[in-house]
Amino acid sequence: MARTSSLLVSATPSVIAPADVTIGHVQLRDLIICPREAGIVNYVHKNSIMEHDLHAPDLAPKPLADLTFIPNTLSSLNLSDSPHTLLAAGGQDTEIHLSLHSPSRTRALWQFSRRLNGSINNSVLLARAFNSSHEPRLVVSNNDWTVRLYDVPLRVRWAQDLRCCGTLTLEEPVNHSSISPDGRTLLSVGDSPRIYLHSLSGNDQLTFNRVTTLEIPSAISIHPNSLVASFSTAWSADGLKFAVACQEGVIAIWDVRSTKPLKVLHTSRERGGGDSEWMSDDPWDWTRRTSRAPGWGARSVKFGCGGVGGRTGHEVMTYTEHTNLLHVLDARTFETEENHPTRGGLLVTWGSPPPMNSYRPSSPYRPVSPSPLSSQTYRPASPPYRPATPPYHPMIPSFHPYRRTPRRTHGEEGEVERAGTVAEHEDVDIAGTCFDPTGGFLYVASTAGVAEWAVRGSEKRWWGSGQWA
Secondary structure, eight states: OOOOOSSBSOSSOSEEEEOOOOOSSTTOOBOEEOOSSTTEEEEEETTEEEEEETTOTTOOOEEEEEOSSOOSEEEEEEOTTSSOEEEEEEOTTSEEEEEEEOTTOSSOSEEEEEEOSSSOEEEEEEEOOSSTTSOOEEEEEETTSEEEEEEOOOSGGGTTOOEEEEEEEOSSOEEEEEEOTTSOEEEEEESSSEEEEEEEEOSSSOEEEEEEEEEOOOOOOSSTTOOOOEEEEEEOTTSSEEEEEETTTEEEEEETTOSSOSEEEEOOTTTTGGGGGGBOSOHHHHHTTSSBOOTTOEEEEEEOOTTSTTOBSOOEEEEEESBSEEEEEETTTSOOEEEEEOHHHHOOSBOOOOOOOOOOOOOSOOOOOOOTTSOOOOOOOSSSSOOOOSOOOOOOBOOOTTOOOOOOOTTOOSOOOOSSOOOTTOOOBEEEEEEOTTSSEEEEEESSEEEEEEBTTTTSBOOOTTOOO
């Protein structure tokens, strides 16, 4: 039976492409980007950043950059005065990778990796400085309680000279940061209910001025020692709204003109009821391997830019759960919400677990566990934050590496042909989500593949505030 969607062209993906996406850390799920062109995405595969053309069925994914570490986080920035794209990736042992790419060349114009100060790089972000005369900036959210900003020189001769232009120290490990579209406000979250907003000022050396500190609305916890921690933030394209996703299944949206949330959403804790004794919302249980992370934790939140500033399409906001579910909301009213299970589209026939990787970083923070489906023994370290771990290994299906489902055209509805079947009790770990630069297409990556949806109205013109059709 056909399924319909008021926010997407179809409830089923327009493209489904098998892909081996590596989740290096069980809680960090921002591992796919679409920097320039709809259908061409980059994601993490082991020690590489891959480029995958989802619309070219016979073209295999290719490595865009080979790294010396497995990234936890991925970011990109299109340079305004050239066709070049800057990529950044961060790792569990302070590693950072930067590379500059041109669409006319198969190899990077330049690239380098180095270690920064601190501990685990939980999130990296490439952003434009509010002073347009400055180089792009790299924002690093670190487990040592800091957010550090670096100037990224684009000239080849000075490419490896990262200069720290500002350090903000908060009250707990920082998991994610984002900067408002005008470049002047920093939004940060970490291992607490706190949500930090700071204004940025200065030129060569930045000053952080506290705007306000909010708190994520409380969830109904099933464990008294549950750690309230947020791992994703996002700004709307017009800079008037921002959203935070908490691993306890809370997603909160604010209007910048108010300290009261505009909308608070909760994921359903009923999912996985048969496995409830094997699940816990206490991350310490994950490290002791007495349980696994619940599938309903909110991991990644994103705003599309469709329908904003005269762009075509519809302005939507998405968030993903730890496993299986993509949520799509009308970002103008937040009154229309749709749930799209990714399991049936992204997984194919199940096979045996992959061989365990022997990679063991030794950072003294962030205790996490590998997948409970793994046979590897895990012993948490101290002090009591999250020591780096072997890469996360969920069950991975077996499939022909480049077999794809057919691409759906605009307006078509109904079921998509699937490459194989999925057992109903199996979960798929979601590795991240992103939009293309126009906001017309939405991408979701899992450990088994990548799916594309078209945003409804992307073929039409939507008029912004104060404009008439």
